[in-house]
Amino acid sequence: MVKNVTTTTTVDIDQPINLETTMESGQVFRWEEVQGWYIGVIGRDGYAIKQTSSGLLIRTSNPDKQATIKSIRNFFRLDDDLEKFYAELQHDQSLREAFQHWRGLRLIKQDPWECLISFVCSSVSNIPRIKKNLNSLAKAYGRPIYLANNTVYEFPSPRQLSKISVDDLLQLGLGFRAEYIVKIVNHKLAGKLNLQKLLIDNYANAKAELTKLPGVGNKIADCVLLFSLEKLEGFPIDRWVMRALVDWYGHSENARYSDLLNWAHEMWGTKAGYVQQYMYQQRRLS
C-alpha cells in the first residue's frame, strides 16, 4: 500500500533562519534540494521544506499539523536565540564577519543513531561520497516513505542493520569504515550503547561513552554530541575549523585537539558549538 498523502503546514519563524545555508552546512547529508524544496526525513515522516518570507512551508507525510510544527521547531532548534548569540560575540571581528555572511545558519538537532553512523562515514571522506554512502544504506535497509512524487527512506535502525556484513558495506563503497559500522551495530544490539541516556548525560560522560566505539574519536564524538545529543559545548575540530583557529586566533597548526577544545570552552562555553558551525562555514566557503 503506497501512502502518498501529504499535508501542508506553515511554520512562522521570528528567528534568523537560512534554510539553504543550514541544510548545506555539512551537518546533514540526506536532504536533497529539488526546485527550492529540501526533501528528507525527520523521525518516521518525510518532509519537503521551502523557505518563505515569513518562515517555512512544510509538506509532510505526517497528518498531524501540531506534531509537524513541533518536530520542525525541534529540528531547527528554533528556541535557540540566534540574535542574542550574534550580539554577545559581535566584538570578535572574525566571527562578526561570519555572522554577517552566513546569517541564519542554525544548528540542527538530528536523530542520534543516524548522526553517529553519518559521522563515522565522514572520516577522511568528502561530502559527495558521504551522501552517496548514507543514501545507499538507507535505500538498501531503510523503510521507504512516499511523499507526493518522491520516495525517501527512513534511516535504518540498528535492528534493520543487524543483518549487514562488512562485505555488504564494502559493496556500498564504505571502505575501511565498513568494519567500524558493523561493530557499532553489534555493540548497540548487545545493549552496550544507550543513546537516550547520553541525551541526558553531561558532555564529558557522554563523550567518554561515544569514544569507546570503534571509529569514533575526539572529532566524531563532538559532531554527534553537538548535532544530536544536545551538547552545545561540542566543538568538532576538522581541518577547516583548525584553519580558522590558526588564522584567526594564532594557534599552532599542530596544537593538540584537547588543548584547543579546552581553550574554546574557556572562550565560549556552551556557545562553542554555534561558534564552530560559523567558523567551519566561513573558512570552507568564503
Next chain:
DNA sequence: GTAGGCCCTTACTT
C-alpha cells in the same frame, strides 16, 4: 603521552 604509518575509495584538480 605522542608521532608516524596505515587504512579504502572517491571526487576533484592538474
Next chain:
DNA sequence: AAAGTAAGGGCCT
C-alpha cells in the same frame, strides 16, 4: 587522459 591530491579521522605501534 593519466596522475596526483585532498577528503569534516581513527587505530595501532
